[in-house]
Structures are given as C-alpha cells and as structure tokens.
Amino acid sequence: MKIVVAGGGYAGLSCLMEIADRLPDAERVLVDPSRWHLRQTRLQEALRRSLDGLRTPFSELGDQYGFRHVRASPSLSRKALARASAAGRLAGEGIDEDFDALVVAVGLRPRPRPRQARWVGLADLKGTDGRRLVRRIIEEAGGASDRVTIVGGGATGLQYLFELRDALRREGAKTRLALVDPGRRLLPGQPDEFHAYVAERMEQSGITYLGGYGLASAGDGELELKGRQGGVRRLRSAFSFSFTGMKGNPSVLETAPTGQVLLAGEPSERIFAAGDCSSYRGGGFDSPSAQAAVRKGRLVAANLERFARGGRLKSYDSPELGFFLSMGVLDGIGWVGDRRVIVTGSPAFAVREAIEARYELLLRGIDTFGLL
Numbered sequence: 001m002k003i004v005v006a007g008g009g010y011a012g013l014s015c016l017m018e019i020a021d022r023l024p025d026a027e028r029v030l031v032d033p034s035r036w037h038l039r040q041t042r043l044q045e046a047l048r049r050s051l052d053g054l055r056t057p058f059s060e061l062g063d064q065y066g067f068r069h070v071r072a073s074p075s076l077s078r079k080a081l082a083r084a085s086a087a088g089r090l091a092g093e094g095i096d097e098d099f100d101a102l103v104v105a106v107g108l109r110p111r112p113r114p115r116q117a118r119w120v121g122l123a124d125l126k127g128t129d130g131r132r133l134v135r136r137i138i139e140e141a142g143g144a145s146d147r148v149t150i151v152g153g154g155a156t157g158l159q160y161l162f163e164l165r166d167a168l169r170r171e172g173a174k175t176r177l178a179l180v181d182p183g184r185r186l187l188p189g190q191p192d193e194f195h196a197y198v199a200e201r202m203e204q205s206g207i208t209y210l211g212g213y214g215l216a217s218a219g220d221g222e223l224e225l226k227g228r229q230g231g232v233r234r235l236r237s238a239f240s241f242s243f244t245g246m247k248g249n250p251s252v253l254e255t256a257p258t259g260q261v262l263l264a265g266e267p268s269e270r271i272f273a274a275g276d277c278s279s280y281r282g283g284g285f286d287s288p289s290a291q292a293a294v295r296k297g298r299l300v301a302a303n304l305e306r307f308a309r310g311g312r313l314k315s316y317d318s319p320e321l322g323f324f325l326s327m328g329v330l331d332g333i334g335w336v337g338d339r340r341v342i343v344t345g346s347p348a349f350a351v352r353e354a355i356e357a358r359y360e361l362l363l364r365g366i367d368t369f370g371l372l
Contacts, residue, residue, distance in 0.1 A: 001026040001308050004090055004099040005067075006076060008032035008058055009040070010359075011275025011293035012105035017362065018301030020065040023308060028067035029097055030058060031074065031090065037061060037363075038126060041290045042356060044156070044163040044326065046130030048170075056363060064365065070095050076104055077250050082263050085271050101304055104261065104273040105297060108288060109249045113242035114218035121242040122156065134167045137175065141238030144174035147208075149223060149235065151215050152243030153181030155325055158198060160241060162328035165205055177207045178235065180225060182214035189287070190323055193342045197333045198325070210235070215244070246288065249277055257282030257315035259300040270307075272300045285320040292318070294359070294369065324352035 003019060005012045008030050016028055036055040046054060058069040074080070074092030081104070084090050089098045113121030118140065120128070141148055148168075150161045161179055168175050179202065185195040202209050213225040213233060223240065225233045253261050253273040257280055260267035274296035276288040285292050295318040303313045324334030325348075332348035335341055343351060358368050 001100045002029070002098065003027070003101045003103065003304060004029045004031060004097050005103040005105060006031045006074070006090070007105035007107060007275065007277070008034065008037050008069075009105065009107045009275060009293065010290045011107070011278075011297035012103065013037055013061065014294045014297035014362070015103055015105060015274055015301045016061075016067050017065050017367075018298045019304060020067075022301055022305040024066070026304075026308070028065075029099075030062065030067050030069045031072050031095060031097070032058065032069065033071055033073040034058070035071070039356075039359070040126070043122075043125060044130075044159040046125070046128070047134055047160075047163045047167045048131065048329075050131075051127075051129055061363070070097065075250075076106060078253070078263065081253075081261060081268075081271055085263060085268050088270070099270070101270045101272065101307065103297075103300055103304075104253060104271065104277060105275045105293075106249050106277050107293075108246035108252075108276045111242075111244045111247055113244075114215075114240075116218055116220065118221070118239045119218065119242060120240075125160075131167075134164070134171065137164075137239050138168070138171055138173045142173045142175055144176070146174075146238040147176045147178055147236060148239045148241070149178045149180060149237040150241045150243065151180045151223075152241075152245065153179055153183065153186045153211075154243060154245070155187065157181070157241070157243035158186065159326045160243065161207065162201070162205075162326070162331065164241075165207065166328040175238075177205070178210060178237070179207060180210045180213050180215065180223070180235070182212065182228060184212065184228070186211070187325070191335070191339055191342060194325070194333055197342075197344055198327070201327060201331070215242075246276070253278050255280050257284070257317075258303055258313040259296065259316065260313070272303070274300045280316050282315055282317075284316040284318050287320070290359070291321060298369065322355075324348060324355060326352055 072094035110122040187194045212228045216226040217224040223235045256267040259272045261271045275293040322336030330346045333344045
C-alpha cells in the first residue's frame with residue numbers, strides 16, 4: 001500500500017507517525033514545499049529564541065518514521081482532487097506520485113497583509129528571525145512617541161502582543177503598543193474570564209486596546225479604522241502586525257465523519273483530509289487548532305489501517321480537551337477538562353508548557369497522546 005500525505009504540519013506529521021506504527025510496511029510519501037516541520041503554536045517565541053529551535057528537518061523525521069519527502073506544492077482544489085481520485089495519482093510541478101490513499105493536510109493560509117514596508121504578517125514570521133525583527137522595530141520605532149500595532153486579537157495576535165511587550169522591555173525600548181480587534185470582546189469562543197483577564201493585563205502594561213474596530217485602510221504610518229457601529233478613527237502606527245485570520249488553501253474541504261473527502265457529495269474511497277483544511281461532519285472538536293489537527297491526523301491513520309484490512313472506518317468524535325493562551329514569559333490563561341475551572345498566571349504558563357512538551361516528545365518517538 002502506498003500512502004501520500006500532502007502537508008507536513010501538525011495533522012500531516014501526526015498522521016505519518018501513526019501510520020509508521022499501524023502500517024509499517026506501507027510506502028509513505030510526504031509532499032510539502034518546505035524543508036522542515038515548524039511548531040507553529042510556539043512561533044511567537046521566535047521573538048526571544050532562535051527560529052531554528054522551532055524547526056525540525058523533514059529529512060530527520062523521514063529517517064525516523066520511514067517516509068520520503070518530496071518538495072512540491074501541487075494543486076489540491078476540489079477539481080484537482082477529483083482528477084487525482086480517478087487516476088490514483090497526484091501530479092503537478094515537481095511531483096508525480098501514484099497512491100492507494102491520499103491524505104490532504106495542508107492547513108490554512110493567512111489572509112494577505114497590507115503591502116506597506118512596515119507591516120508583517122504570519123506568512124512573513126514563519127521565515128523571519130524574530131530577534132532581528134525586534135531590533136529592527138527598536139531602530140525604526142523605538143521612541144516613546146512611536147507605536148507598534150497588532151491588528152487582530154485572536155490567539156495568535158494576543159500571543160505576539162505579549163511576547164513583543166516582553167521583548168521591548170528587555171531592550172529598554174519605550175515604544176507604545178496597541179491592539180485593534182473588530183470583535184465585541186476578545187476570544188469569543190472561550191469563557192468571559194478570558195477577555196477580562198487579557199484586558200486587565202493590557203491595561204496594566206499600558207497597551208491601548210481598540211475593541212470594535214477593524215482595519216479599513218493602511219497608509220504611510222497611519223491606520224484608518226472603521227467601527228462596528230460606524231465611524232472612522234485614525235491611528236498613528238510606526239510598525240504594524242497583521243493577524244486578521246486564515247482562509248482555505250485553496251479551500252476548506254468538507255469531509256465525512258471518517259475523514260474521507262466529499263467529492264460530488266459522496267465520501268471518496270481513497271482521499272482523506274485532516275487538520276485545519278478540513279471540516280468534519282458529525283461530532284468532535286472541529287475548530288482550526290493544533291489539538292484538533294493532531295487528533296484528526298491520528299484518526300485518519302487509524303482509518304487507513306482499517307481501510308487496508310477491510311474493516312469499518314471509525315468516525316471522529318474527539319472532544320475539546322482544553323485551551324491555553326500564552327501571554328509572554330510566565331503568564332497565561334487557560335482551562336483543561338472543565339471550562340469552568342480557569343487557570344491564570346504562572347500556573348497556566350506551566351500547564352501550556354507541559355502540553356507543548358507532549359508534542360515535542362511525540363516528535364522524538366514518545367507517544368503520550370493515547371493517554372487522553
């Protein structure tokens with residue numbers, strides 16, 4: 001049996017690692033244009049540590065888990081997948097691989113940022129030396145009258161906001177910070193205590209919070225903001241970060257509860273999807289997150305074993321186990337197991353570190369995910 005996995009993020013890599021255990025004799029191929037796996041849930045830490053410490057070369061992982069890596073980025077549109085399903089072959093620039101099963105796990109891609117010079121977005125940060133970026137910000141916007149703005153108050157934007165606060169403090173910079181977010185409150189999918197705690201920490205840190213405003217346009221050093229209730233506000237910003245959400249890559253794939261991609265409304269026999277690029281019908285925690293990505297990837301691997309042995313495929317039913325937000329060094333907020341029990345401060349930071357350590361152990365071949 002030959003299995004091709006497109007995408008080497010949390011879902012794709014978790015799937016390959018599980019397949020190595022369940023179907024050790026299967027030929028495994030990873031298709032990803034990058035040279036390494038990036039632990040994106042820790043990407044904000046690159047503002048204080050080497051980006052290389054967050055990367056693991058696919059060549060090393062391939063040697064460990066028995067897959068071959070092909071650097072390519074073929075089309076994975078619904079039409080392309082329909083053609084691939086009919087032909088049993090994934091073809092495109094730099095790749096021509098037949099398969100018995102194809103797993104699409106390419107994640108989502110960031111929405112485009114403004115093109116002005118002093119803007120950065122998530123796509124930029126994946127390949128940027130964060131410590132060098134901090135030095136650039138201090139050189140270009142390090143004065144007490146300067147402001148750096150984070151646009152987008154989701155988990156990624158907030159984690160970068162507090163890491164940047166700490167980085168500027170360490171360097172003695174007087175730069176002011178601001179957060180712009182169009183929502184009525186921060187992290188609306190989490191308990192109300194999250195908004196209250198984060199807002200309090202921003203106030204204590206002197207961070208300007210402009211809730212209910214979205215970015216209308218970006219000029220030279222100035223942002224034009226549009227309010228939810230109407231009205232326009234202008235904000236001087238010497239440097240800005242854009243975290244305004246994600247979109248399909250090229251689209252979000254509807255799948256059956258078993259992870260099989262729906263083509264013409266029917267589950268494909270041999271094309272599966274996992275991770276943020278998939279929307280599973282039925283039960284189970286389906287929000288774009290590393291937690292769901294890992295569990296979807298492992299489910300698909302288990303179903304590929306059942307498929308190979310002629311068994312009945314299992315439906316995805318993993319619940320949400322918790323949520324933790326990093327807020328710089330030794331601070332955070334989150335819950336695990338019970339949304340009513342909120343952990344804050346250094347205990348939350350410690351729990352999040354333990355959660356991240358589980359995945360890093362998995363990369364080294366020590367699997368603790370089956371315990372929960």
